[in-house]
Amino acid sequence: xxxxxxxxxxxxxxxxxxxxxxxxxxxxxxxxxxxxxxxxxxxxxxxxxxxxxxxxxxxxxxxxxxxxxxxxxxxxxxxxxxxxxxxxxxxxxxxxxxxxxxxxxxxxxxxxxxxxxxxxxxxxxxxxxxxxxxxxxxxxxxxxxxxxxxxxxxxxxxxxxxxxxxxxxxxxxxxxxxxxxxxxxxxxxxxxxxxxxxxxxxxxxxxxxxxxxxxxxxxxxxxxxxxxxxxxxxxxxxxxxxxxxxxxxxxxxxxxxxxxxxxxxxxxxxxxxxxxxxxxxxxxxxxxxxxxxxxxxxxxxxxxxxxxxxxxxxxxxxxxxxxxxxxxxxxxxx
Amino acid sequence: xxxxxxxxxxxxxxxxxxxxxxxxxxxxxxxxxxxxxxxxxxxxxxxxxxxxxxxxxxxxxxxxxxxxxxxxxxxxxxxxxxxxxxxxxxxxxxxxxxxxxxxxxxxxxxxxxxxxxxxxxxxxxxxxxxxxxxxxxxxxxxxxxxxxxxxxxxxxxxxxxxxxxxxxxxxxxxxxxxxxxxxxxxxxxxxxxxxxxxxxxxxxxxxxxxxxxxxxxxxxxxxxxxxxxxxxxxxxxxxxxxxxxxxxxxxxxxxxxxxxxxxxxxxxxxxxxxxxxxxxxxxxxxxxxxxxxxxxxxxxxxxxxxxxxxxxxxxxxxxxxxxxxxxxxxxxxxxxxxxxxxxxxxxxxxxxxxxxxxxxxxxxxxxxxxxxxxxxxxxxx
Numbered sequence: 001x002x003x004x005x006x007x008x009x010x011x012x013x014x015x016x017x018x019x020x021x022x023x024x025x026x027x028x029x030x031x032x033x034x035x036x037x038x039x040x041x042x043x044x045x046x047x048x049x050x051x052x053x054x055x056x057x058x059x060x061x062x063x064x065x066x067x068x069x070x071x072x073x074x075x076x077x078x079x080x081x082x083x084x085x086x087x088x089x090x091x092x093x094x095x096x097x098x099x100x101x102x103x104x105x106x107x108x109x110x111x112x113x114x115x116x117x118x119x120x121x122x123x124x125x126x127x128x129x130x131x132x133x134x135x136x137x138x139x140x141x142x143x144x145x146x147x148x149x150x151x152x153x154x155x156x157x158x159x160x161x162x163x164x165x166x167x168x169x170x171x172x173x174x175x176x177x178x179x180x181x182x183x184x185x186x187x188x189x190x191x192x193x194x195x196x197x198x199x200x201x202x203x204x205x206x207x208x209x210x211x212x213x214x215x216x217x218x219x220x221x222x223x224x225x226x227x228x229x230x231x232x233x234x235x236x237x238x239x240x241x242x243x244x245x246x247x248x249x250x251x252x253x254x255x256x257x258x259x260x261x262x263x264x265x266x267x268x269x270x271x272x273x274x275x276x277x278x279x280x281x282x283x284x285x286x287x288x289x290x291x292x293x294x295x296x297x298x299x300x301x302x303x304x305x306x307x308x309x310x311x312x313x314x315x316x317x318x319x320x321x322x323x324x325x326x327x328x329x330x331x332x333x334x
Numbered sequence: 335x336x337x338x339x340x341x342x343x344x345x346x347x348x349x350x351x352x353x354x355x356x357x358x359x360x361x362x363x364x365x366x367x368x369x370x371x372x373x374x375x376x377x378x379x380x381x382x383x384x385x386x387x388x389x390x391x392x393x394x395x396x397x398x399x400x401x402x403x404x405x406x407x408x409x410x411x412x413x414x415x416x417x418x419x420x421x422x423x424x425x426x427x428x429x430x431x432x433x434x435x436x437x438x439x440x441x442x443x444x445x446x447x448x449x450x451x452x453x454x455x456x457x458x459x460x461x462x463x464x465x466x467x468x469x470x471x472x473x474x475x476x477x478x479x480x481x482x483x484x485x486x487x488x489x490x491x492x493x494x495x496x497x498x499x500x501x502x503x504x505x506x507x508x509x510x511x512x513x514x515x516x517x518x519x520x521x522x523x524x525x526x527x528x529x530x531x532x533x534x535x536x537x538x539x540x541x542x543x544x545x546x547x548x549x550x551x552x553x554x555x556x557x558x559x560x561x562x563x564x565x566x567x568x569x570x571x572x573x574x575x576x577x578x579x580x581x582x583x584x585x586x587x588x589x590x591x592x593x594x595x596x597x598x599x600x601x602x603x604x605x606x607x608x609x610x611x612x613x614x615x616x617x618x619x620x621x622x623x624x625x626x627x628x629x630x631x632x633x634x635x636x637x638x639x640x641x642x643x644x645x646x647x648x649x650x651x652x653x654x655x656x657x658x659x660x661x662x663x664x665x666x667x668x669x670x671x672x673x674x675x676x677x678x679x680x681x682x683x684x685x686x687x688x689x690x691x692x693x694x695x696x697x698x699x700x701x702x703x704x705x706x707x708x709x710x711x712x713x714x715x
Contacts, residue, residue: 030623045629048655049622175675177638186584188621191651256583300584301620308585308620 007280010273014287018062021294025058026050028303052192058294060190063202064255065265065293067247069285070209072262073269074240077216077278081150082327085263086248089153090132093160095252096183098128100164103179104171121182122197126249132156133241185256185312187297198254205247206286212240213278220276259312260319261296265289267326292318370546375557376531379522382541387413389427389541393501393522397614403501404520408541425496425517428543433489433516435480435499437461437681438523440470442539445685446548449473453492456480456499460676481505490514496542500524527594527614529601529687530560536685559688560601566695566702567603574632574698576604577624577658580640581650585618595636598687602694603702607631625655633697634658635711637666642715662714665697669712679710 027035033046041047072085079089086092102124136156140149168176190198215236218226226233251258269284270276296314371384378397383390389408395401407422409415415424433454434440440461443449449469454476461467469475476492478485481499484507489497497511501520505511511518519542526532533556540549567573576599578589589595590613591606599606607628611617634656640646643662646653653659670678683690693711696703 030620031626044655045626048652049625052652052655053622053625181583184583188584189581189650193651306620306623307618310584 003275007273011283011287014284014291018287018290018294021291021298022058022062025061025294025298026054028298029054029301030303030306030308032303053188056190056192056195057188057297059195060187060198060255061293061297062290063198064187064251064258065261065289065291066206066286067202067251067289068258068262069265069269069289069292070206070282071244071248072264073266073278073281073285074209074212074216074244075262076266077220078237078240079149079153080220080222081147082267082330083150083263083323084153085260085266086129086244086252089150090136090156090160091129091245091248092252092257093157093164094128094130094132095125095249096128096257097132097160097164098124098126098249099182099253100167100179101128103175103182104167122250122253125253126246128160129249129252130242130245132160133245137237137241182256184310185258187255187311190254194254198250201250202247205243205250208243210282212236212243213282216240216278217276255311257312259316260323261289261293261315264319264322264326265292268292268322271326271329369544370550372537372540372546372550372553374534374537376528377526377534378528378531379525380535380538382537388416388419391538391541393520395501395522397525397527403522406517406519423517425519425542427541428545429495431492431494432542433478433492433494433497435478435484435497437676438684439498439521439539440466441682441685442536444469445536445552446540446543446545448539448543448545451543453494454478454489459674460672460681462670462672462676462678462681481507484510486510486514489516498539498542523684525614527592527597529594529598529690530557532594533685533687556686556688560691563688563691563695564601566699567601570603570699570702573603573605575628575630576606576698577628577631577634577656578606578636579616580637580653581621581624582638586621586624587616588619588624589616590614598690598694599635602691602698604633604694604698621652625652629655630657632658632661632663634664635667635697637664637714639668640664640666640714641668646714664714665711666714667710669708669710683710 027033027038029049031049033049037046038050041050068086071091075084075086075089076082078084099121102120136149136153139152139156143149143152168179171179215231218229218231219233219236223233248262265288266281266285268288269281272288273280273284275281296311296318299314300309300311368386369384369389372382374381378399379394381392381394381399383392387409391406391408392399392402393404395403405423407415407419407424408427409424411426429451431453432443432451434443434452435456437460440449440452440455441463443452444463444466449466450473452470452473452475455461455470456479457477458467458470458475461470476488478488478492481502486507493514494516496517496519498519498521499505501522505518505520508518508520521535521538523532523535526535534553537546537549537553540546578595578599579587588608591608591611592614593616596606596609600609608617637646640649643659643664646659646664658664667679667683668677679690689709692703692706693708696706696708697711
């Protein structure tokens, strides 16, 4: 079987899985609803649960999975480091700090900020993410060692978290609650009105990423090779960072920080497709990210259980072993 | 016979020293006057046992009084410690100085008129009561931070006899406090499920100051009021169904069927929708689950920061699926909240469950208390 044939089989299977999980996520939940209700809900309660509670939640899982996975892939390629990802390089911490400054320093709450507040959350998170990542890039501009760059990223993360800690210590109980709840992360708070902003941003962001697959491939070979190929490295880096900050910042603003999806999924894509070609890796990462995020969401609300588990516990529980497995496997063969 | 003066001297010394213990026992017999006593009727998490010259306090982790967290021996300042308690945790009473790391414990002191013994609180921002706040300023009460961020230097300088605080899987600073010769008294009032049981912890505070009589007077009146009010529910025909709380992040934390809030609602003649549940804490439920159970609930209580009806749908549009929203029957326990978010419902409200109960009766069955004005609750505008 040649590669192209293999890839098309994989992509078909992955797409089918995504659709299957999507439908399952809408059909499964703590309230049991028959599958026949899906197209003609028999009462208002079932309609609301299916179309206004579960559907937006599932779409949010799709956007988050796709967005974070693609961001993770870009970061891993840009830094040539398997541990890179939105969470490791300070984007999430930066976004958190942005929201912390908004909610704590200005002591606003979601209720008092209103719908304008939701947009201000997105802006605060995106600006925070961008600033953190730009700081990492600027500091690591003249550094060739990947590990050093990673350390700088981690330290910027820690710095942002520390400032957050100080802000939390000094703020009132009420605004603290808004921030702490935001920081727990979840897919279920997003409503249709939010998706009106959320869908286009993630869609545009991921589409732009596709146009960068050639540049990402070249970056993998190192800066000197990229230069010899006539690529403006500084500009390319800046663009990739901006897209990543926009996608990860938006996701973090709507859902709070979501752990490990961004780091784990690119590893799964690489080991499944056994390629480093971004023309293949980007769609592969996208699909695996979607499937994994929906599975995590299904696990948080297992049918038959009335209670709900935090999404971040589930993503970490699944994501961390994947990263361990990927790193272990890579070292075993090399 | 050179030694005669010496012999006489020693004889006198011995005679006097023989008298000494006798004299001491007369003093001690003054000391050994019985303490005022109190009986614990509702609390599941502590007990006080009176022996003639000491009090034994047990604090229990579970609500069957089996798993003991701590035992304290309360004994007067100049009384000698009986041998069997040589290695026990001794607290000399009445306390001279105390530090309280939660607002509610300050309310106990205020009720017992002992605020002058308070030398430190965790953070005075969250105290709602103005007279307490003024007293704190007047008595120069310090702020020393909460359980996990105690300022030990400040605390050592104040050197209270006791730090009175809540138990949360232990207290990281316990060893440090013992080193500073300050006794940590860790209490579990927050796990009490009966409203009267929770208010009863004032009796423990009173025992530390030998003020049992005061506490009894307060508690007996409270109890009589509460029991009288809770009998009113027997006269009502229909009980409104009640929903509590809002979604916080992923989960809607609904108080369990045997929780503090559930008991108050039932005692006030409300039909709490999770009555059949046996949990004493809260249940993290999904939004859809709560919607299914409570979409037709008559009354919706305790909704955190919401103040106006507009806040509800601004927070999440989907709250409009509840009848209580459409009928504008959302009542929040935020009538007494200060600018820092300190809510008196969790302050004096815990010590006056009869008033909280009156509020709830007024909400569920206004005709039963026609002249009563809501104290802790306020309808969303």
